[in-house]
């Protein structure tokens with residue numbers, strides 16, 4: 370393990386507004402060393418689905434993805450959003466390369482099996498989903514890979530995969546090559562003791578404290594799958610996992626996850 374690698378994940382709230390996104394990417398450009406960016410865009414995709422007359426359906430934080438929804442989210446995540454992020458990084462002097470999971474076979478997923486719920490074209494990530502070697506080569510070439518939430522199954526089928534899960538799985542896959550820092554960036558200052566008070570950041574959080582705060586309802590909604598992914602990465606050997614505000618990545622206010 371030689372170099373440090375920083376993996377950043379941004380979600381729908383930050384991608385919504387180009388000016389906000391640009392500010393985050395300008396901060397990202399100031400972070401030294403090799404980096405990977407993973408982006409979602411769930412909020413914008415839901416808006417686009419609404420605009421096209423399709424009612425978005427989410428179950429336990431995951432989108433039910435029928436064929437029409439898959440077409441639209443592919444256009445939105447792998448097309449508009451991914452290329453906009455890459456173009457803004459180029460404007461900041463960062464040579465970024467946008468990829469879906471199909472490109473270079475970088476992320477091969479497995480269609481989620483139908484149980485009591487049929488999620489449709491949703492991809493889960495097995496332990497060997499990520500081609501760490503290719504990402505390593507791209508990083509060595511000085512490129513910043515920008516990964517979106519579209520993966521594939523290796524048989525020609527595109528799949529929709531939660532972006533927090535992609536970030537966590539990519540981080541785990543790269544731990545043999547790098548000391549990996551994983552940063553989940555969103556529109557609040559970190560994990561909050563009071564979700565309505567941005568000054569109530571919990572600076573350090575163990576898995577036991579997380580379970581307690583979750584059972585009390587202090588940590589809820591989208592923060593639950595995010596922290597599940599975040600702790601899974603920490604337990605799998607990722608060096609440092611951080612939850613922080615996307616506009617303040619170069620400032621000290623943040624939540625750092627701790628091993629129990």
Ligand SMILES: Nc1ncnc2c1ncn2[C@@H]1O[C@H](COP(=O)(O)OP(=O)(O)O)[C@@H](O)[C@H]1O
Nearest residue numbers: 380381382555560561564587588589590591592
């Ligand atoms: N204790 C908490 N601290 C911070 N955010 C919380 C907390 N509990 C619930 N949340 C909610 O979780 C959301 C983050 O999850 P999500 O919307 O899925 O993010 P993203 O789209 O960036 O992946 C926050 O915007 C906030 O509304």
Ligand SMILES: CC(=O)N[C@@H](CCC(=O)OP(=O)(O)O)C(=O)O
Nearest residue numbers: 380381409410411431432518532
């Ligand atoms: C299967 C599934 O739920 N995929 C997500 C992928 C995008 C995502 O994760 O976006 P955020 O990070 O902005 O939430 C979705 O379509 O909403």
